[in-house]
Amino acid sequence: MPSPDDKPLRVCSFESRRGAEMKSLIERHGAIATIAPSMREIPLTDNPAVFQFAEQLLAGGIDIVVFMTGVGATSLLESLETRYPRDLIFAALEKVCVVVRGPKPTAVLRGWGVRIDYRAQEPNTWREIMSIFDQSIPLQGRCVAVQEYGQPSVEFYHALTTQGATVLPVPVYRWALPTDIEPLRAAIRQTISGEFDLVMFTSAQQLHHVLQVAEEAGLRDQWLQAVHRDCLVASIGPTATETLSAAGLQVDIEPVHPNMGSLVKESIAAAETLLIAKKTGNHRRQAGQPER
The missing domain is CATH 3.40.50.10090 (Rossmann fold)
Incomplete structure (x- = not known):
């Protein structure tokens, strides 16, 4: 044109x-x-938040995991695999509610064989994720782990805590x-x-x-x-x-x-x-x- x-x-x-x-x-x-x-994506190689997430997940201390991006989901798994067997992580994910933001994390998790409970509709923002919670998942007293992408989603975290959830941010890379x-x-x-x-x-x-x-x-x-x-x-x-x-x-x-x-x-x-x-x-x- x-x-x-x-x-x-x-x-x-x-x-x-x-x-x-x-x-x-x-x-x-x-x-x-x-x-x-x-x-430019910079992986967070020295990242205690990833292993804190793993410890809580394996101990049954997380109720909901939100995967925001495909790249982030892949980076998270690669970091976890340096310390834990992949099958152990996947088995723990089967015990929690898994929510994905859009098609890219959906494809990654399906490739792993991980069950997806809810997928946000277009336009795939945190607001669509909150709509899922509003309609289907009470948040009061729940621990929600959020795989971050680049920078914290402050508005999303505020919406989660307002409804009574505890938020566990899981940063896996940052933008430079x-x-x-x-x-x-x-x-x-x-x-x-x-x-x-x-x-x-x-x-x-x-x-x-x-x-x-x-x-x-x-x-x-x-x-x-x-x-x-x-x-x-x-x-x-x-x-x-x-x-x-x-x-x-x-x-x-x-x-x-x-x-x-x-x-x-x-x-x-x-x-x-x-x-x-x-x-x-x-x-x-x-x-x-x-x-x-």
Whole structure:
């Protein structure tokens, strides 16, 4: 889909781990892709929280385990296997209620042969997990272990404790900036120069890192102003949307299904109309997408 001046749409994505796939998706839809990796996963190798989780799980002190990501679930098991037999961990998981946030941890646990009791519906946020608890699982007096992904989910933990649960966070990795941040710096400068029509975010943490690098370069306000002035903003789902909105950025496109393919397809399909509206002062969020 071209931009309003009939030139190919210029898209900047901050995807890291799946950057090559994102570039291919964008180009397949006829747009020009710039990939500026913004994140790096660092496993927590010296991680007493993982072994505290194992001790409580094996002792019967945990009632519910929530797996938030596939990568995190895999990292958790790999850490536990340095001290415990895999079969022992799986047998202990069979005795608790297992909840997963979305399709990736579902695939990992099914591959292990671990029973899944509940799976959150789209858009796969902590709110959908809380809906499961509200409808099916009383939390009063229960211990809920949560496999974290990157950073603690403070709002989720507050919601759990408000309903009487004890929360056991289980961090398995944290987010850091890429080793080479020059592509990210370059993308920030290109945004300020008006070289992009659309910026895409597949996680909230991407925005935190973009703003961190922009701040260090003395360009934070200029970058935010340039995005507001020149770019459409596409977000993969509610969590990223809330973070973007909190930073003062209007999210123009959020796909019906929170996955990368839908994000690219729906964003590029809607871009021409939305860019025309932006330039003529009739800017609206994509029809059918709720305000948050």
